[in-house]
Amino acid sequence: MLRLVSSGDEAALAIRDHLVPLARERGELEVQRDAVRLVVLRHGALTIEHWTPFNDLSADEASSPGYRHALAQQHSQPDLPYGLDVWHAGKRVLRLLWADNGALDLAEFVRGAWEAEALAL
Structure with a gap:
């Protein structure tokens, strides 16, 4: 399982939530x-x-659950199916990935004034 390890974990999760x-x-x-x-x-x-x-x-995707399972098995780490990217003035400032089982990956988090702007929405 992936874990968040940076000091911004709580802030990033609050922004996501x-x-x-x-x-x-x-x-x-x-x-x-x-x-x-x-x-x-x-x-x-x-x-x-x-x-x-x-x-x-889509019309070109296979609908077979077996096919989708085979594709998932090709990955070395479990897929994190949910994601959030936040962009501020054209620059990505947050990327957070997660799964239902609690696995998380804080891939990018640039602290700044954008955080207050996001939480004020």
Whole structure:
């Protein structure tokens, strides 16, 4: 299991817990080619991107659960199916990935004034 280890863990999780419901309520659905649903919320200088693994299959994707399981087995670490990217003025300032089982990966967290802006939404 991946664990958060930086001193910004609590702040990053608080931002996630605040922004994910807002993105789900107010964001626009943008479906990528991969097997994810992407919701994007834009507000001023902030862009919030939240993705989940739950989307309809495109015509070129295999629907077989066995095929999807085989693809998952090819990865050396378990996939973290949920994610949040926060961009401020065109620069990514937060990337947080997680799974239902509690696994977390704080891939990027640039501290700054954007945090207060995000929490004020």
